Each structure stands twice: as C-alpha cells, then as structure tokens.
Amino acid sequence: xxxxxxxxxxxxxxxxxxxxxxxxxxxxxxxxxxxxxxxxxxxxxxxxxxxxxxxxxxxxxxxxxxxxxxxxxxxx
Amino acid sequence: xxxxxxxxxxxxxxxxxxxxxxxxxxxxxxxxxxxxxxxxxxxxxxxxxxxxxxxxxxxxxxxxxxxxxxxxxxxxxxxxxxxxxxxxxxxxxxxxxxxxxxxxxxxxxxxxxxxxxxxxxxxxxxxxxxxxxxxxxxxxxxxxxxxxxxxxxxxxxxxxxxxxxxxxxxxxxxxxxxxxxxxxxxxxxxxxxx
Amino acid sequence: xxxxxxxxxxxxxxxxxxxxxxxxxxxxxxxxxxxxxxxxxxxxxxxxxxxxxxxxxxxxxxxxxxxxxxxxxxxxxxxxxxxxxxxxxxxxxxxxxxxxxxxxxxxxxxxxxxxxxxxxxxxxxxxxxxxxxxxxxxxxxxxxxxxxxxxxxxxxxxxxxxxxxxxxxxxxxxxxxxxxxxxxxxxxxxxxxxxxxxxxxxxxxxxxxxxxxxxxxxxxxxxxxxxxxxxxxxxxxxxxxxxxxxxxxxxxxxxxxxxxxxxxxxxxxxxxxxxxxxxxxxxxxxxxxxxxxxxxxxxxxxxxxxxxxxxxxxxxxxxxxxxxxxxxxxxxxxxxxxxxxxxxxxxxxxxxxxxxxxxxxxxxxxxxxxxxxxxxxxxxxxxxxxxxxxxxxxxxxxxxxxxxxxxxxxxxxxxxxxxxxxxxxxxxxxxxxxxxxxxxxxxxxxxxxxxxxxxxxxxxxxxxxxxxxxxxxxxxxxxxxxxxxxxxxxxxxxxxxxxxxxxxxxxxxxxxxxxxxxxxxxxxxxxxxxxxxxxxxxxxxxxxxxxxxxxxxxxxxxxxxxxxxxxxxxxxxxxxxxxxxxxxxxxxxxxxxxxxxxxxxxxxxxxxxxxxxxxx
Ligand SMILES: [Cu+2]
Numbered sequence: 001x002x003x004x005x006x007x008x009x010x011x012x013x014x015x016x017x018x019x020x021x022x023x024x025x026x027x028x029x030x031x032x033x034x035x036x037x038x039x040x041x042x043x044x045x046x047x048x049x050x051x052x053x054x055x056x057x058x059x060x061x062x063x064x065x066x067x068x069x070x071x072x073x074x075x076x
Numbered sequence: 077x078x079x080x081x082x083x084x085x086x087x088x089x090x091x092x093x094x095x096x097x098x099x100x101x102x103x104x105x106x107x108x109x110x111x112x113x114x115x116x117x118x119x120x121x122x123x124x125x126x127x128x129x130x131x132x133x134x135x136x137x138x139x140x141x142x143x144x145x146x147x148x149x150x151x152x153x154x155x156x157x158x159x160x161x162x163x164x165x166x167x168x169x170x171x172x173x174x175x176x177x178x179x180x181x182x183x184x185x186x187x188x189x190x191x192x193x194x195x196x197x198x199x200x201x202x203x204x205x206x207x208x209x210x211x212x213x214x215x216x217x218x219x220x221x222x223x224x225x226x227x228x229x230x231x232x233x234x235x236x237x238x239x240x241x242x243x244x245x246x247x248x249x250x251x252x253x254x255x256x257x258x259x260x261x262x263x264x265x266x267x268x269x270x
Numbered sequence: 271x272x273x274x275x276x277x278x279x280x281x282x283x284x285x286x287x288x289x290x291x292x293x294x295x296x297x298x299x300x301x302x303x304x305x306x307x308x309x310x311x312x313x314x315x316x317x318x319x320x321x322x323x324x325x326x327x328x329x330x331x332x333x334x335x336x337x338x339x340x341x342x343x344x345x346x347x348x349x350x351x352x353x354x355x356x357x358x359x360x361x362x363x364x365x366x367x368x369x370x371x372x373x374x375x376x377x378x379x380x381x382x383x384x385x386x387x388x389x390x391x392x393x394x395x396x397x398x399x400x401x402x403x404x405x406x407x408x409x410x411x412x413x414x415x416x417x418x419x420x421x422x423x424x425x426x427x428x429x430x431x432x433x434x435x436x437x438x439x440x441x442x443x444x445x446x447x448x449x450x451x452x453x454x455x456x457x458x459x460x461x462x463x464x465x466x467x468x469x470x471x472x473x474x475x476x477x478x479x480x481x482x483x484x485x486x487x488x489x490x491x492x493x494x495x496x497x498x499x500x501x502x503x504x505x506x507x508x509x510x511x512x513x514x515x516x517x518x519x520x521x522x523x524x525x526x527x528x529x530x531x532x533x534x535x536x537x538x539x540x541x542x543x544x545x546x547x548x549x550x551x552x553x554x555x556x557x558x559x560x561x562x563x564x565x566x567x568x569x570x571x572x573x574x575x576x577x578x579x580x581x582x583x584x585x586x587x588x589x590x591x592x593x594x595x596x597x598x599x600x601x602x603x604x605x606x607x608x609x610x611x612x613x614x615x616x617x618x619x620x621x622x623x624x625x626x627x628x629x630x631x632x633x634x635x636x637x638x639x640x641x642x643x644x645x646x647x648x649x650x651x652x653x654x655x656x657x658x659x660x661x662x663x664x665x666x667x668x669x670x671x672x673x674x675x676x677x678x679x680x681x682x683x684x685x686x687x688x689x690x691x692x693x694x695x696x697x698x699x700x701x702x703x704x705x706x707x708x709x710x711x712x713x714x715x716x717x718x719x720x721x722x723x724x725x726x727x728x729x730x731x732x733x734x735x736x737x738x739x740x741x742x743x744x745x746x747x748x749x750x751x752x753x754x755x756x757x758x759x760x761x762x763x764x765x766x767x768x769x770x771x772x773x774x775x776x777x778x779x780x781x782x783x784x785x786x787x788x789x790x791x792x793x794x795x796x797x798x799x800x801x802x803x804x805x806x807x808x809x810x811x812x813x814x815x816x817x818x819x820x821x822x823x824x825x826x827x828x829x830x831x832x833x834x835x836x837x838x839x840x841x842x843x844x845x846x847x848x849x850x851x852x853x854x855x856x857x858x859x860x861x862x863x864x865x866x867x868x869x870x871x872x873x874x875x876x877x878x879x880x881x882x883x884x885x886x
Binding site for chain 2: 006008009012013016017019020023024027030031033034040043044047050051054055058059061062063064067068
C-alpha cells in the first residue's frame with residue numbers, strides 16, 4: 001500500500017512551497033516589467049519567456065508531467 | 077473527469093490498477109491538449125483583432141490580486157493532492173475546500189471586473205477580454221464544482237489508503253492546475269502587454 | 271407496459287431535457303424581465319437553456335444512475351438492459367455503442383440523402399419549382415451538415431468502436447462510460463438540426479460563414495449549438511481511441527502488427543482530438559457575436575470575417591481526413607482479405623496515414639484563394655497542399671500493389687472497395703485543379719468543387735463505408751446479407767454516382783455556381799441529366815435498406831469467419847461474445863499472413879477460425 005511516511009509528505013509539501021515562491025517572484029517581475037518597459041517588442045521579449053517558465057513549473061511540479069513517461073508507478 | 081474507467085462493466089478486468097492509472101492519466105492529458113487549443117485560438121484572436129493594444133482603463137491592481145489568488149490556490153490544490161496520495165484524507169479535505177473557496181473568490185473578482193469594465197464587448201479589446209476571461213471563468217467554475225465533488229468523495233472514503241486510489245482527486249487537482257496554466261498566459265496577454 | 275415505456279432511458283432523458291430547458295428559460299426570462307427586456311429572446315434563451323437541457327438529457331438517459339452517483343461518493347448501478355433493449359440505453363459495451371452509432375448515422379444518411387433528392391428535383395430545370403430560394407438554402411444546408419456528420423462519425427464512431435477493441439484483442443475501449451457519453455451526445459445534435467429546419471432552417475450552408483451567419487434567422491443558433499455538441503463527441507471519441515490503442519493491445523501486438531484499419535482509426539483520432547475545437551470555437555465566437563455583442567467577425571466593431579475562415583478551415587480541412595482515413599483503412603483491409611494477399615507496403619501505408627495527419631494541419635488556406643487574404647499566402651499553401659498527394663499516392667499504391675495478381679473474390683464488399691480506389695483517384699486528380707491558384711480562381715464556388723468533394727467523400731469514404739458495412743455485417747449481426755441485393759445496390763450506386771458527378775465537373779468548368787436554387791437556362795440539359803442520374807443513385811438505397819433490414823431479421827446465420835480472414839475479429843463467434851475474448855489472445859505475427867505458413871494473427875485461437883463459406 002501507500003507509504004504513510006509523513007516525511008515523504010512533508011518533503012513534497014515543501015517542494016510545493018518552493019514552486020509557488022518562484023511563481024510569485026516571476027509574477028512580480030512581470031508586473032514591474034510592464035510598468036518599466038514602454039516599448040512593445042522588448043516587453044514581449046521579457047514577458048514571453050517568463051510565462052513559459054511559469055507554465056513549465058506548474059506542468060512539471062504541480063501536474064507531474066514526468067509521471068506520463070515514468071517507468072515506476074509511485075506507491076502502487 | 078473522475079476515474080473514467082468502468083467498475084460496472086468490468087470489461088477491463090485484466091488491467092492492473094497501475095495500468096488503469098496510466099490510461100486515465102493519458103486520457104486526461106489528451107483532454108488538456110485538446111482544450112488548450114481552444115484557449116490558444118482565443119489568444120491568437122486577441123492579437124488578430126487588436127494587436128498589442130491594451131486600454132489604460134484595465135484594472136491593473138485587481139488583475140494582479142486575482143492572479144495571485146489563482147496561483148496561491150494551485151499551492152493548496154497541490155497540498156490536497158499530496159495529502160490524499162499519502163492517505164492523509166482529513167488534510168486533503170480541508171485543502172480541497174480551501175482551494176474551492178479561493179476559486180470562488182477569483183470568480184467574484186471576474187464578476188466585479190466585468191461590472192467595472194469601461195470598455196464594451198463590441199470593440200476589439202473588449203471582444204478578446206470578455207471572451208477570454210469568460211471562457212476561463214467557465215473553466216474555473218467547473219473546477220470549483222469538481223473540487224467540491226472530490227471533497228465529497230474523500231468524505232465517502234473513496235480515496236482511503238491513497239496511492240492509485242487517489243486518482244479521482246489527483247485528476248481534478250490536475251484540471252485545476254491546467255486552468256491555472258491558462259491564466260499564466262492570459263494574464264500578461266490581457267493586462268500587461270502594450 | 272406503459273409503465274415500462276415511461277421508465278425507458280430515452281423517455282427519461284427527454285423528460286429531464288424538457289424540464290432543464292423550461293427551468294433555464296424561465297430563469298433567463300425572469301432576469302430579462304427584471305432588466306426591462308422581452309421575456310423571450312430566441313438566441314439568448316437557446317444559448318443558455320440548451321446546455322442545461324443537454325445536461326438533463328444525459329443524466330436522464332443514464333449518466334446519473336450509472337456514473338454520476340460516483341461523483342458524489344455514492345455507488346453506480348450496472349447497466350441493466352439486455353436483448354434488443356440494450357441498444358436503447360446508456361450501454362458501456364463498445365459493440366452496442368458501435369451499432370448505435372452505425373444505425374443512427376445511416377438513418378441520418380438516408381434522411382440527408384432525401385434532402386439531396388429534393389435538391390435535385392429543384393435543380394432539374396432552371397427557374398424555381400419545388401422550393402423558394404430560402405427553402406432551397408435550408409435543404410442544401412441541412413444536407414451539407416448532416417452528411418458531414420455522417421462522414422465524420424459512421425466509420426470512426428460505428429465501425430471504429432465496434433472493431434478496434436476486437437482487432438487489438440481487448441475486451442472494451444479504454445473508457446467505456448465516456449464512450450457511451452459520447453454516443454448519447456449525438457441524438458441532441460440530430461434533434462437540434464431537425465428543430466432548426468422546423469424553425470425555417472438556416473441558409474449559410476455547413477460552413478456558416480459570417481457575416482451571413484451573424485445576421486440570419488435563429489435556425490443558425492441551433493445549428494451552431496448542434497455542431498459544437500458534435501465537436502465534443504468527436505474529441506472525446508478521439509481521446510478514447512488513442513488511449514485504447516496505446517494501452518490495450520494484446521500481448522505481442524506491436525504497433526506495426528496492427529491491422530491497417532486500426533491505423534486509420536488512430537490517424538483520424540489524432541486529427542479529431544486536436545483540430546475539432548477550431549470549428550467549435552469559431553461557431554462559439556459567432557454565438558458570442560450574436561448573443562453578447564462581441565465583434566470577432568463584425569467589421570463594424572473592428573472584427574474580421576476572414577478570421578472566421580482561417581479558424582474554420584483550420585479544422586475543416588483536416589476533417590476531410592477524419593472522414594477519409596478510416597475509409598482508407600477499411601478499404602485496404604478488405605482489399606487484402608479479399609485478394610488473399612498480404613497488404614502491400616503495409617508500413618508505408620501506415621506511415622502515409624501519419625504523414626497525412628501531419629500535413630493536414632498546414633494546408634487550410636487552399637479554401638481561401640478567392641477570399642481576399644494576403645496573396646503572399648497563395649504560393650506556400652499551394653505547395654503544401656500538393657505535397658499531400660505524396661502520402662495519399664502511397665496509400666493508392668498500397669491498394670494497387672495489394673490487388674496486383676491477387677485472387678480477387680468479387681463479393682459485394684470487394685466491389686465497393688475497388689470502386690473506392692477508382693473514385694478516389696478521380697477525386698484526387700481533380701483536387702489538383704483546386705489546389706492550383708490559377709485554376710482555382712476560375713473554378714472556386716462552381717459545381718466543379720461540388721463534384722470534386724463528392725468524389726473524395728462519397729466516392730471515397732462512403733463507398734468504403736458500404737464496403738465495410740457489407741464486409742462486417744455478418745460479424746455485427748450474426749447473419750448473412752443477400753449477395754444478390756448487395757450487387758444490385760452496388761451497380762446502381764456506382765453507375766448513378768458516376769453519371770451524377772462527372773457531368774457536374776463539366777457544368778462547373780462552364781461556370782455554373784453552386785449553392786444557388788436557380789441557374790441560367792443554358793445549363794438546363796446537363797442538369798436534367800444529372801437529376802435523373804441522382805435519382806438512380808438515390809434509388810439504389812432502397813435495395814440497400816431492404817437488404818439490411820430483411821437480412822438482419824431473417825437472414826441465414828453467418829459463420830464466425832465467412833471471409834476466411836486473418837484478423838482477430840473473425841476469430842471469435844458472430845456476433846462476438848459479451849466480453850469478446852474468453853482468453854486474451856497472444857499475437858505472434860502480422861495481420862496479413864496470407865501465403866505464408868498461415869495467418870499468424872490467429873494462432874492461439876485457431877480452432878474458432880474453422881467456419882467458412884463456399885466462395886465464388
Ligand atoms: Cu481542404
């Protein structure tokens with residue numbers, strides 16, 4: 001059955017906090033960039049990669065994208 | 077959205093729980109890919125109709141607050157999922173509820189924004205704004221319902237033991253994150269570019 | 271008796287649909303009255319009340335007892351209906367669902383065919399006889415969208431659902447209840463379209479181009495809702511097939527041992543799960559423009575009707591391949607089994623199907639050469655479109671190589687499959703003139719286009735559909751069809767089809783416009799001829815319908831494997847047992863093991879394959 005390890009749960013929980021901290025910082029950067037950068041194209045150049053990085057973190061860590069091709073079934 | 081395999085029909089009796097989990101997962105990801113295209117079409121329509129123009133009347137502070145709430149709700153959703161996967165149903169239930177509440181607050185924000193909007197749905201930006209936020213809010217609303225359903229199922233003992241049995245909750249939480257990913261792109265495109 | 275009829279799933283579904291609709295409409299009306307607007311507004315009411323009604327329909331028809339209870343932590347009931355009644359409820363069995371799709375869409379096919387007959391009566395002479403212009407447009411639009419739905423869903427939904435699990439040695443689809451849900455979304459589509467016709471129809475064809483589709487009658491709203499619903503059917507079905515084939519293949523059944531029909535189903539599923547949303551999204555935007563006052567496509571608000579065409583064709587070109595790829599698969603399957611030869615260049619054919627999937631997403635603007643889009647787009651879309659002739663050519667060669675020096679067994683299914691090869695050649699070659707910008711500028715919106723796409727869709731896919739229908743009829747029903755009636759159907763349909771559409775190329779080149787009820791008198795003679803040929807084509811389906819009904823109820827019992835074919839579905843009884851395989855077969859070779867030591871696909875179950883009929 002599943003590992004009831006409170007340790008494992010705790011570890012995963014703090015991983016989540018780390019991700020949300022990164023997302024928060026990136027969002028603030030986005031917001032400031034939109035105020036600070038007046039020209040359209042440079043702003044796009046800044047915002048696009050930030051959005052992609054944010055999406056990647058959610059896909060990878062929150063939605064467990066790698067589980068799609070992982071060989072092991074966790075806690076089966 | 078919940079476990080799409082049939083326990084009634086029993087036709088897949090030969091598939092192991094791990095195999096069923098993989099099938100459910102692949103099905104859900106294909107659904108995400110498919111749904112993402114709808115959002116992508118709306119997003120490209122925004123550029124097609126109004127280029128990079130964003131009217132100054134857009135409520136920046138409100139947008140930032142709503143974005144933060146939605147992002148934060150992804151953390152609580154994640155906590156719910158990990159808790160349930162480890163068999164900690166009680167914490168899972170409260171985190172699901174918290175996520176649903178934050179989702180509802182976000183929805184209230186959308187309603188407020190629609191009422192305060194100083195642009196009409198009839199112009200280029202308004203067309204993009206109302207349709208994109210509307211489509212997204214529809215997904216958030218269904219997500220809130222699904223989260224509440226997951227909570228109910230948790231209370232009924234469906235996820236007891238965690239592991240592969242947690243899929244029903246896990247799938248719904250993944251849907252919630254997916255809606256969040258959409259907003260990661262919609263937020264800069266609707267509020268920040270100019 | 272009356273008691274049990276009231277408890278029938280369809281009756282319950284209709285009841286809750288009506289309840290949902292009335293409640294939602296009352297709510298909308300109440301709010302509108304409070305806002306000082308009219309109580310009833312057809313557009314707004316349908317847009318809001320229809321989804322509620324749809325939910326009521328689904329729950330009533332069986333989603334709630336068999337699935338929904340689980341969502342709230344309860345226990346679902348198993349599906350209870352048996353015998354003939356099992357076809358009239360929320361059955362999770364892929365074989366039942368396959369037959370539900372096939373029968374529903376063949377009925378729709380006959381209905382839309384009837385509309386075509388009416389159109390040909392009107393077009394037999396210049397001037398207006400049978401219809402007003404408006405009624406003509408409604409008939410043409412109904413014929414168009416219904417046939418598109420038939421072409422998309424009969425082979426993939428009907429035959430795909432029935433056959434794919436059997437062919438891969440599985441006991442069902444990956445998500446049986448999702449499968450049932452997809453099917454039960456179909457009746458609302460048909461009901462909406464029929465109500466729309468009853469409301470006076472809509473006049474924008476199946477393409478629903480704005481600005482017309484934003485200002486015409488309210489039938490348009492129902493059309494949009496119907497097509498969006500149908501899009502959901504297509505997407506859910508596609509996902510189900512992809513997961514099924516990925517995870518439920520029998521041991522030893524590697525990707526390149528799959529029967530080619532399964533490859534056709536996979537390729538079509540890839541397209542339908544990834545492109546269908548575009549059509550749905552475009553129609554949703556039209557609804558938003560109509561109901562909410564947005565301006566996606568209204569030039570007055572800064573919108574662009576051209577945007578619609580781009581989104582629409584982004585799906586609707588690939589949709590052609592959702593229709594045709596399962597047709598390719600079925601035809602190649604039958605050509606191989608009825609020539610008793612392995613499928614020629616099997617891997618190339620499977621690869622070509624995937625190649626078509628890849629290319630299909632980047633050619634859409636060949637429908638728009640006259641739309642006023644940026645002329646710089648003409649050349650790239652011309653070249654990309656013509657690239658598609660490479661993979662389709664490969665499939666054509668695979669068909670030719672398969673029958674080459676084979677021992678052709680000219681039963682009805684084989685005749686249809688051979689006709690498919692012939693028709694698709696003509697459809698493909700005439701397509702070149704429409705992909706080429708200079709000729710397309712002349713031919714666009716003429717009967718040349720009508721003839722061309724009828725050659726690809728009817729001549730190609732629908733002929734393959736009938737090949738499949740006769741070929742698998744004994745498997746589906748456990749009975750044999752009448753070969754004599756089948757051959758009469760074939761020859762009438764084949765001749766009627768050629769005589770109808772070849773002259774259309776001619777009047778098209780001469781400039782006769784499509785989608786118009788009237789035409790200059792100079793085209794009169796040709797059109798009279800076309801109409802009589804079309805009636806011949808239409809009459810062939812009387813023989814078909816008679817054959818199907820009589821054979822299903824009273825035909826002679828069919829053997830397990832009347833064609834002595836090597837694929838798995840023929841290694842079980844006709845019709846197959848409830849869970850297909852008592853023991854999951856182990857696959858040791860490719861599906862077309864003719865001429866070798868014997869069909870390797872069926873070795874573990876070889877004992878069941880003994881039944882056979884004397885061939886001609
Ligand atoms: Cu095309």
